Amino acid sequence: MASRDEIVSTVKEFLSEEFEVDKSTMEPEANLQETLDLDSLDYVDLVVVIEENFGFKVAGEDFVDVVTFNDFYALVEKKLAEK
Amino acid sequence: MEHRVVITGIGIYSCLGENLSEVKDSLYKGRSGIIFDAPRKEMGFRSALTGMVKDPDLKPFLNRRQRMGMHQPAMYAYMATKEAVENAGLDIDQLSQSETGVIFGNDSTAGSIMETVDKLRKKNDTTLIGSGAIFQNMNCTVNMNISTIFKLKGINFTVSAACASGSHSIGLGHLLIKQGLQERVICGGAQEINGTAMGSFDGLSVFSTLEDTPTKASRPFDRDRDGLIPGGGAATLVLESYESAVKRGAPILGEILGYGFSSNGDHLSNPNLDGQHRSLNMSLKQANIKASEIDYVSAHATSTPVGDSIEAQAIYDILGSKVAVSSTKSMTGHECWMAGASEVVYSMLMMENDFIAPNINFENPDEISAKINIIAETKEQKIDTFLSNSFGFGGTNSSLIIKKIK
Numbered sequence: 001m002a003s004r005d006e007i008v009s010t011v012k013e014f015l016s017e018e019f020e021v022d023k024s025t026m027e028p029e030a031n032l033q034e035t036l037d038l039d040s041l042d043y044v045d046l047v048v049v050i051e052e053n054f055g056f057k058v059a060g061e062d063f064v065d066v067v068t069f070n071d072f073y074a075l076v077e078k079k080l081a082e083k
Numbered sequence: 084m085e086h087r088v089v090i091t092g093i094g095i096y097s098c099l100g101e102n103l104s105e106v107k108d109s110l111y112k113g114r115s116g117i118i119f120d121a122p123r124k125e126m127g128f129r130s131a132l133t134g135m136v137k138d139p140d141l142k143p144f145l146n147r148r149q150r151m152g153m154h155q156p157a158m159y160a161y162m163a164t165k166e167a168v169e170n171a172g173l174d175i176d177q178l179s180q181s182e183t184g185v186i187f188g189n190d191s192t193a194g195s196i197m198e199t200v201d202k203l204r205k206k207n208d209t210t211l212i213g214s215g216a217i218f219q220n221m222n223c224t225v226n227m228n229i230s231t232i233f234k235l236k237g238i239n240f241t242v243s244a245a246c247a248s249g250s251h252s253i254g255l256g257h258l259l260i261k262q263g264l265q266e267r268v269i270c271g272g273a274q275e276i277n278g279t280a281m282g283s284f285d286g287l288s289v290f291s292t293l294e295d296t297p298t299k300a301s302r303p304f305d306r307d308r309d310g311l312i313p314g315g316g317a318a319t320l321v322l323e324s325y326e327s328a329v330k331r332g333a334p335i336l337g338e339i340l341g342y343g344f345s346s347n348g349d350h351l352s353n354p355n356l357d358g359q360h361r362s363l364n365m366s367l368k369q370a371n372i373k374a375s376e377i378d379y380v381s382a383h384a385t386s387t388p389v390g391d392s393i394e395a396q397a398i399y400d401i402l403g404s405k406v407a408v409s410s411t412k413s414m415t416g417h418e419c420w421m422a423g424a425s426e427v428v429y430s431m432l433m434m435e436n437d438f439i440a441p442n443i444n445f446e447n448p449d450e451i452s453a454k455i456n457i458i459a460e461t462k463e464q465k466i467d468t469f470l471s472n473s474f475g476f477g478g479t480n481s482s483l484i485i486k487k488i489k
Binding site: 018019020039041042044045047048051057 | 146147148151206208210211213214215
């Protein structure tokens with residue numbers, strides 16, 4: 001299973017590419033939605049890039065507790081562990 | 084009170100060039116944009132000839148969310164509209180604070196639909212198609228994108244009328260302004276260029292098979308024509324009331340005098356002389372001018388044996404044997420949903436620069452095309468008034484008459 005550092009690196013890479021946001025703005029405790037400027041449509045594309053990079057699909061309700069980037073990394077860790 | 088309707092901006096993205104300057108140069112030099120597109124052979128095309136444009140890089144102009152809902156029709160239309168709006172001396176702030184609408188011609192989104200279906204079959208999950216597909220796939224994709232990007236507050240819909248879509252969009256925009264319902268309408272036509280969009284058309288065996296000589300293959304009105312060649316891109320015109328144009332000191336490039344239209348009520352694909360007669364006559368009546376006042380006819384002629392003959396006969400019957408005629412499809416191929424708008428833009432460039440673009444590859448007339456005055460070589464000539472014909476599948480016909488304002 002990927003380490004937290006590997007997950008952070010991979011996530012920053014694909015989020016930066018998909019949402020055209022500089023990686024340096026993705027601080028661990030930064031607000032994910034605000035930093036990436038996500039609207040409701042963008043969450044659909046977030047599901048797509050997660051599936052493309054990690055091979056699992058997240059549901060809308062999985063994002064309920066995701067506020068910061070750290071929350072997002074934790075979600076990815078949890079889903080990878082369940083695979 | 085009826086309003087005069089003028090054109091204050093034009094923009095173009097076509098196989099003749101990616102802006103007005105490049106396209107004017109190609110028109111003047113009689114330069115063809117037709118190529119042999121080898122991948123079409125692998126797809127099973129009978130003819131791999133096509134006009135070609137590249138997908139523009141929109142990153143310098145639009146953010147990610149603005150680009151997500153765009154496939155070829157909207158991408159091309161954005162480039163043409165950006166140029167037309169700038170050409171009209173307008174910006175987004177002015178557009179958003181005025182009564183400006185958009186009516187665009189488009190009749191397919193096959194390329195994006197195919198990509199969507201491929202993803203769905205691969206993933207078996209609709210979410211994994213992504214957020215942009217629905218906005219790319221709907222036939223009104225151009226309107227959705229243009230109206231949101233340019234923050235338009237007026238009329239907002241798509242005209243789907245086969246190969247007369249672009250022409251009808253101009254005609255309808257003109258009517259709304261004429262009636263005082265809109266101050267300004269952005270009109271145009273878009274045509275995707277991808278094999279998926281044209282496979283079923285090629286399947287009718289109506290495309291030219293002169294694949295060894297791509298630039299010689301589109302030969303409207305010529306005795307040896309053997310079929311059309313598809314093309315694409317987008318063309319945009321900014322129409323507005325004369326009062327609005329004068330009030331803001333806008334450049335007035337021309338006035339729309341007449342819009343004629345008709346339906347054949349006949350065959351799905353075959354042209355019909357009576358339908359074309361009625362469209363031409365209606366445009367003259369609406370313009371309230373005599374046929375002899377037309378200096379130039381931008382013909383619909385696509386290089387098909389039957390279609391060109393019917394149109395040549397219609398032009399002869401209604402406009403006579405002397406008026407200068409050419410089909411720019413000899414250089415662009417048939418730009419289908421875009422053609423009615425792009426050919427008005429091409430004619431506007433001719434009118435502005437005092438020349439008639441050649442009907443290239445017109446080497447020998449046939450019995451009917453010999454009756455009309457087809458311009459085979461670039462001709463220096465002032466144009467005060469021109470007429471542009473568009474005829475589409477299903478028997479939808481449109482004729483526009485536009486005059487220079489001196």
